[in-house]
């Protein structure tokens with residue numbers, strides 16, 4: 001069924017607690033944890049507890065949870081004090097854009113200068 005946990009999905013395992021992660025926030029619908037290979041002083045991943053491969057798939061199936069992810073991103077930015085300067089919320093979508101884990105995740109990046117375009 002759509003949204004069900006996938007046995008071979010790393011982030012479903014983090015949701016289930018069978019793979020450890022440094023969790024910074026959790027809600028009824030989301031988990032946020034520090035990226036294992038941070039690209040900025042703050043680099044947190046926000047994921048839905050349900051499994052969808054991309055941001056678009058999640059938004060189409062469960063738009064309220066897609067909105068939850070954006071609210072959580074803002075809360076993390078406030079908690080990490082990167083909201084004043086500005087921060088970036090990124091959904092890499094597809095292998096050509098660098099997506100390596102096909103359980104939708106927002107990267108929340110900040111705490112350093114952020115170039116645009118990002119490359």
Ligand code: 5GP
Nearest residue numbers: 021022033034035036037092098099100101
């Ligand atoms: P993507 O490349 O799909 O946009 O992002 C996947 C992110 O997940 C990468 O930034 C990568 O460093 C991170 N990542 C991969 N495996 C793990 C893990 O086991 N734990 C954590 N915390 N992050 C991971």
Ligand code: ZN
Nearest residue numbers: 009012051103
């Ligand atoms: Zn998953």
